[in-house]
Amino acid sequence: MTTSFEDRILAERARMRGSIEALQKRSIEYARGERSRGILLKTLAYESTGHLDFALFDCPPVLDYGKGALVYDVDGNEYIDLHAGFTVNVLGHGNREVNEAMKAQMDRLNHFAELPVESRAELARILASRHPGDFEKKVMWAVTGGEAVEICIKLARWYTGKQIIVTHWGDYHGRTAGAMALTSKAFMMAYSYPIPPADTAVVRIPFPYCYRCPFGKEYPACDLFCADQFEKMFESKETWLNNPRAGVTNVAAMLIEPFQSSAGYLISPLPYLKRMKEIAEKYDYLFISDEVQNGMGRTGKLWAIEHAGVAPDLIAIAKSICNGLPLSAVTGRKEVLDSWGPGAHSSTFTAYPTACAGGIKVFEIFDRDRILEGAAEKGSYFLAGLEEMARRRPSIGHYNGLGLYLSIELVSDRKTKAPAGDATAWASRELLRQGVICMTSGYLYNRLCFAPPLVIEKEQIDRALNILDRVLSQMERQFEIGG
Template sequence: MFNEKDKMLSEVSKKKSAFKLDAGKILKSAEEMGFGPKSLSLLKKALAVESLGSMPFSMYRAPPIIEKAGEGAVIYDVDGKEYIDMIAGFSVNNIGYHRREVLEAIVEQYSKISQYAEMLSEVRIKLSELLVRITPGDYPKKVFYGVTGTDANEITLKLVRFYTGRPYVMTHWADYHGRTSTISSLTSSFSTWAQTYPVPPTDPAIIRFPFPYCYRCPFKLDRDTCDLTCVRHVEYMLKAPYYGLSNPRKNLTNVAAFLIEPFQSAAGYIIPPEEYLPALYKIAKERDILFVVDEIQTGWARTGKLWAVDHYPEVKPDIILVSKSMAGGIPCSAVVGKSEIMDSWGPGAFSTTFAGYMLAAASALKTINILLEEDFASQAREKGKYFLKGLMDLKERHPIIGDIQVKGLYIGIEFVKNHRDKKPATEETAWMASRLLELGMLVKKSGYFGNRFAMSPPLNITYEQIDKAVEILDKAFTEAEQKFGIKKE
């Protein structure tokens, strides 16, 4: 009996240790990567006082110590090393950095009052008026504030169930909606789930269906002849009585909402085929299922439109979730939806101390107005086209590149060991991310198999910086192909 218990504890220990990092190895990697003296000193301090479970330690062999931003898409570390920024703080800094107008709005608001519980304020009401005006749909809308994107998803999960009286919420495999214990149920990621060990995310009424990842179609079909089998699959799930989602004979459904990312962001910036979202939306509307889009990373002009769903005029979501670039670097999120839905529950249904606080509202109001007045959506479209030309040239010359997807400045690059069976170049991608850091570029490795770059530069990136980015990528791809023996077939 005790031997079995010891064996079980040993297995638990193995599973836990698989995630643990070694502080000494991280510091050694930083030295090997040529970190400057100030960076090394601060990294050593960070390793002594910060949890190794923090995000920075997952991105590179050793994380840089960020000091300040420059013009366009430039970041500097504490030793003055310059990096081309292909992350924008996870698509937070869409309008760029240190905009004086935003700083002035924050200072002016702070001189009055920065926060007071979740009470109404003039600046918050102005922000709400703007949000209902610029989000998709010409029907009456209202706003519910949070602080983070995870908050927005938490609010929405409760709201759609309360409004409809139905339990099930459907989402894509590999959609990302947050990492709290509750919202991890919506985020189907092994790394996210594993960190809740030994108790997995436990919402039993989350139902998943495949995202149209056409480069690696889960149905092993070709896009030209597939007839959107991914959509037909969802349709079948809702038609078949034994799934338990619907009773087609009585035209009843147990599904409250489709809560989806329009494009998959944390999964590697994967863009669905043009026909997909309109087809999925049609299914929802035919069955009185709420259609909810998480635009937390795709919104705010990132894809060349204000919202990703704006690429599909017929899609008018019942609810849209926004955050990240909304307030120019100040935490702020909002759920914007049809008034009848937003007013369906009672006061205090969800509460978090900093929701809609004055400082964030002032920053958001100014940030959004800059984004609209300077037409950052058009900038993203034109610069995205220019960037794509450079990337496609690299694809012609580099066999490590399997696929490239670009919408505005929402850029996903997939890496493979070969084009024959598209074996994911997972190790190579991790190596390239750290090598690019050495070469002066910040990128985020991502993907179902850890073999994609999700690239989201600030939208005010210059054309010269795009050219420089392509040059640096070219060098890293060349070195990776030589190091790992990847050749044209």
């Protein structure tokens, strides 16, 4: 029998909310020093519990300062940063050149809503020139990644005159009302109560999560079965997507993460991405790459989609453009971005001069210091360390990486692939205690994700791998994995 509203909702709300007393207890018990403990308790006293800090960690570190790929809390504890603030700090913490460039601009003019300034125009030129493809490009500015995605949605529908956006189950595209309609996280949807994101013209397809293929296939022997299944949807009049007899498609765009970030740093087969672009061209809709978390050099190329040799019509960019201040953009085809008239979309803090000055300096350093090449080289070094570790650690069921975008999936049994969710949570807490900050994610709560600043040193990678190996050894004993 289905549970009634009265018996269901209050109990579910209690589980989702937790209690302030429980968070205070965790802060008192697990804080790594008196100053940290005091600040955590002050945070709980005056900030909403709806923030992310206590969702990321049982007891989040209270950071004080950072340098490069190292951060320090207010009690002096050092951490190797394999998180980079969700990939924001691409050139590391405390980058003097970027900070000085932003300060110099701030001293001249920090903000004047949406008016042209030199730093904004120059960064637009740089970003347009870095969008792949042999066609004219332009830029539309925004502030956050979610807003950049909303621009992509609105632009695609406006330009094509079509309704449907196709995306993947497991993609993360933001939490604003429009972007949330494309984000597939159950706990986030639960908070959109009682009215869910009201976009009904969204179609989701399975992501090519080859380690746990939803079709029960094995890559590459499957010959991209998932892509074939998607294309077959266009051959029927009963799927919303297409009327084959009339030759009319209802799709405005495919908007996807080329690699899934929030879902666990999952790298899709590169031929799959190429095939998705071919299907978009065949049925005449836009192909949009959400690179908010895996762009800006993270994977060893400026844009993750470039690994597949694909030139998307639009790219959503954010987080790491200026190494720390909020700034986002949509780059892409001139004819699409110029289909809007003046004032079609605006935001008060869009492309404010200080952030743009920082972005110009970031690209200057990228070119001068060969940051992309370094990310690719150090990423291969990091991946080789994970590969060697996987040969010795029965808890590592799967690992992947491109550049400094890496993850491992923890299992209690390699043969059955039984997820080790509780063990992963334990490992995350212990890694933090031993001085490594990383992300915990995964469809089944069992992936550890690694995204350090691109300036991390090999010696720091070695230290992080040694700590990870030690923690996994302790975890395997604690949870009797592979014994």
